[in-house]
Amino acid sequence: MAFIALEDVHYTYTEGNEPPVQAIHGIDLAIEKGDRIAIVGPNGSGKSTLAKLFNALLTPVQGQVLVDGMDTADEEKIWEIRQRVGMVFQNPDNQLVATMVEEEVAFGPENLGLPPKLIRQRVQEALEMVGMEEYRNFPPHHLSGGQKQRVAIASIIAMRPQCIVFDEPTAMLDPLGRQEVLKTIEKLAGEGITIVYITHFMEEVVDTDRVIILKAGQVMLEGSPLDVFQARDIVEDADLELPDIPCLVDKLQKAGLPLSTGILTKEELVKALCALK
Amino acid sequence: MRIEIKGVHFRYFQEEEEVLKGVNMTIRDGEFAALVGHTGSGKSTLVQTINGLLKPTQGKVFLDGQEIGKDISFKEVRRRVGLVFQYPEHQLFEETVFLDIAFGPKNLGLEGEELKRRTRRAMEFVDLDYESLKDRSPFGLSGGQKRRVAIAGVLAMEPELLILDEPIAGLDPQSRRRLLDQIGALNSQHGISVLLISHRMEEAAVRAQRVMVMNKGEIVLQGTPGRIFEGREKLLEIGLELPPLTDVLWQLKEKGYPLRTDLFTVEEVAREILQCWGGFRCSKISP
Numbered sequence: 001m002a003f004i005a006l007e008d009v010h011y012t013y014t015e016g017n018e019p020p021v022q023a024i025h026g027i028d029l030a031i032e033k034g035d036r037i038a039i040v041g042p043n044g045s046g047k048s049t050l051a052k053l054f055n056a057l058l059t060p061v062q063g064q065v066l067v068d069g070m071d072t073a074d075e076e077k078i079w080e081i082r083q084r085v086g087m088v089f090q091n092p093d094n095q096l097v098a099t100m101v102e103e104e105v106a107f108g109p110e111n112l113g114l115p116p117k118l119i120r121q122r123v124q125e126a127l128e129m130v131g132m133e134e135y136r137n138f139p140p141h142h143l144s145g146g147q148k149q150r151v152a153i154a155s156i157i158a159m160r161p162q163c164i165v166f167d168e169p170t171a172m173l174d175p176l177g178r179q180e181v182l183k184t185i186e187k188l189a190g191e192g193i194t195i196v197y198i199t200h201f202m203e204e205v206v207d208t209d210r211v212i213i214l215k216a217g218q219v220m221l222e223g224s225p226l227d228v229f230q231a232r233d234i235v236e237d238a239d240l241e242l243p244d245i246p247c248l249v250d251k252l253q254k255a256g257l258p259l260s261t262g263i264l265t266k267e268e269l270v271k272a273l274c275a276l277k
Numbered sequence: 278m279r280i281e282i283k284g285v286h287f288r289y290f291q292e293e294e295e296v297l298k299g300v301n302m303t304i305r306d307g308e309f310a311a312l313v314g315h316t317g318s319g320k321s322t323l324v325q326t327i328n329g330l331l332k333p334t335q336g337k338v339f340l341d342g343q344e345i346g347k348d349i350s351f352k353e354v355r356r357r358v359g360l361v362f363q364y365p366e367h368q369l370f371e372e373t374v375f376l377d378i379a380f381g382p383k384n385l386g387l388e389g390e391e392l393k394r395r396t397r398r399a400m401e402f403v404d405l406d407y408e409s410l411k412d413r414s415p416f417g418l419s420g421g422q423k424r425r426v427a428i429a430g431v432l433a434m435e436p437e438l439l440i441l442d443e444p445i446a447g448l449d450p451q452s453r454r455r456l457l458d459q460i461g462a463l464n465s466q467h468g469i470s471v472l473l474i475s476h477r478m479e480e481a482a483v484r485a486q487r488v489m490v491m492n493k494g495e496i497v498l499q500g501t502p503g504r505i506f507e508g509r510e511k512l513l514e515i516g517l518e519l520p521p522l523t524d525v526l527w528q529l530k531e532k533g534y535p536l537r538t539d540l541f542t543v544e545e546v547a548r549e550i551l552q553c554w555g556g557f558r559c560s561k562i563s564p
Contacts, residue, residue: 018417042449043420090447145316171447174315174476176516200449203521241450244479244521244543251547257554266521270528276554 001069002030003163003194004054004085009063011049011217023049025217026063033162036195038205038225041214042239047198050214051167054196055085068162083112086156090168092148093141101127101143101151102136108159126158129191130184146177150184163194170204202228202235203243206264213238226262245269278341278357278437278470280304280327285336287322296322298494299336304438304472309464311473311481314491315516320474321363323491324440327472329354356385359436363443365427366420374400374418374426375411381434399433402467403459421452425459432463438470439463445480457484479520482506482541490517503539522546529553 011024023046031037041047052058053065056072068084070077089095098104105126109119127133130150135143140151149169156164166185170178182204189195197208205211211228213221215238221231228235229246249263257276263269280303287297296319304310304327314320325331326338329351340357343349362368371377379396387395397407403425410418415426424444431439441460445453461484464471475481481488482502490498490505492515498508505512506523513519519527520541526549530536534553540546 043452168447174516175478175518176315202450239449239451241454245525247543248522248525248547248550251543252550252554255547255551255555257551266525266528269525270532273529273550273554274532 001066003033003035003068004031005029005064005066006053007064007066009053009060009065011046011053011058012061013049023217024053024060027217027219029212029219031163031194031196033194034192035210036189036197036208037210037212038197038199038208039212039214040199040202040205040238040240042200045214045238046217047200047214048167049217051087051165051196051198054163054165055087056081057087083159084161085163085165086159086161087165087167088149088152088156088169090171092145092152095152095155096140096148099139100136101132101138101140104140104151105155105158108155112159122158122160126154129157129187130154131180144177145173146180149173149177149181153181153184153188157188161193163196164188165196165198167198168200169197170199170201200240202240203245206243213240215239225264229264230261278304279306279339280358280438280470281339281342282323282327283337283339285323285326285333285338287319287326287331287334295334296494297326297333300494300496302489302496302499304470307464307468307470308487309461309471309473309485311475311485311488312491313475313478313481313488313517315476318491318515319494320491321442324360324442324472324474327438328358328360328440330360356434357436358438358440359431359434361428361431361439361441361444363446365431365444366415366423369415369423369427372414373412374405374415377415377426378429378433381430385434395433395435396429399429402432402463403429404455405429421448421456424448424452425456428456436469438472440472440474442474443476444473445475445477453480460484476517478512478518479522479541482520490515502541506539506541509538526550 006027006029009024009027012020012022014020039047056078059073065072067081070081072081096104098107102123105123106119109122127136130153132150132154140148169181185195206225211225212219220238221234229242235242245266249259253259259272263272282300282302285297285300286295288295300323312320326333329345338345340349340354345354369377375396378399379392382392382395400407405425415423445456460471463469488502488505489496498505498511506519509519509527523541526536526538530538536553537549540549
């Protein structure tokens with residue numbers, strides 16, 4: 001059985017007197033251990049709602065979400081589920097609470113009731129993993145956006161989750177911060193942690209195993225990055241845009257250059273062009 | 278409106294390092310300019326000295342030749358220079374879209390038909406339908422719509438210069454494009470000067486006539502987008518990225534192919550590569 005399994009999941013927001021908003025319309029999805037998947041879709045497509053359904057921050061109004069065999073609707077399992085599936089949000093300022101980096105990262109393991117020695121060890125490992133060990137005594141608010149986001153990631157890692165869901169973790173960062181965070185995620189994936197990466201930047205899905213395009217709460221397409229980049233109509237219909245490199249490759253092919261369609265990155269394109277000479 | 282910034286320094290606290298270290302910069306009348314730099318480079322501080330929210334600790338800012346704070350009051354400046362902050366939708370607060378957008382002009386003393394006219398016009402500028410949206414709660418709108426309501430609130434003040442701090446951050450690609458098109462139209466059709474702050478080079482490049490790059494409180498590069506990209510090393514050194522397509526041209530040039538490196542759109546870059554690869558005519562030059 002899949003590590004995270006969604007079966008015909010529906011979710012509707014009902015708030016006060018406002019009309020109910022149906023955010024997720026019958027989604028089936030299976031995420032295996034060690035998968036690296038991307039979920040893309042425009043604003044309002046249900047991406048963040050879906051993310052929250054993965055670790056019981058929300059529970060479906062219809063259908064079922066199973067995490068490692070546990071039903072997210074089972075209140076007794078909530079803490080076990082959240083320990084397995086951690087979340088990193090868009091704005092790190094909203095999730096950093098402590099006055100020192102070290103305390104921030106220790107917060108989760110402390111709540112798990114681990115012995116102090118083990119907590120220290122986990123904090124050390126987590127900070128090393130995100131490359132922030134020299135900042136352990138810094139107040140988080142003195143860090144750059146990318147550094148803050150890495151501390152937020154470290155505090156999740158210290159809980160030893162099997163899966164981390166990233167909800168647009170680079171949306172508020174500048175290019176430098178974005179690279180830092182993407183490199184960190186790359187490293188986590190290398191350690192075998194299951195990664196669910198939510199974004200609306202199509203260029204960020206190039207390195208994933210599987211991409212899911214969401215629109216109006218439904219899955220429009222599920223496939224490899226290459227499959228997705230070739231399904232131009234569906235991408236555009238979902239209000240998304242192909243990254244510049246596949247667009248350029250397409251143009252060059254149409255003009256008669258014998259380039260393969262599998263080219264997704266700058267480096268691959270440069271290599272392929274040089275090989276033609 | 279023309280803005281001249283002359284030798285502006287700024288520090289928030291006496292004992293702290295300067296955030297602006299002698300900035301000289303001009304925004305020309307009717308221009309679409311972009312200010313690029315990464316977080317902490319001083320961009321947001323600089324623009325607040327332009328609209329009179331912050332007073333330089335040293336140096337002067339001129340608006341159409343009049344010195345801000347001396348020949349022209351801060352209040353007057355804030356009326357004529359509209360500043361849209363990052364994530365402006367967080368500043369929405371009124372019960373209806375109409376009331377939110379009308380808030381500024383109402384404070385100027387406008388009322389009745391004139392207030393309605395201004396609000397309707399501001400909504401039209403950003404492509405929000407007046408009739409169907411004016412009575413809606415701004416909080417029930419989509420992310421892109423909320424952002425446009427917030428921008429309309431600034432436009433309703435009828436500013437001569439519009440400064441937008443990361444106006445498209447967090448929006449999906451289609452919303453980003455639509456919003457940038459609308460800002461472009463404000464500039465080209467209505468003559469409003471625009472200063473766009475961004476850290477996404479490619480988006481600034483496609484729209485702006487001139488780009489200024491800021492680093493550690495100083496303007497380090499300025500010129501047309503193409504010209505800025507010629508300064509690749511400088512950009513990389515300060516942690517900014519070239520647009521990916523421009524970078525492909527650079528990488529090919531480094532391999533010895535004689536290509537231009539001041540291009541950044543798919544069409545231009547494809548044409549440049551095809552000139553060299555299409556007929557397999559061009560040959561490598563030794564570096």
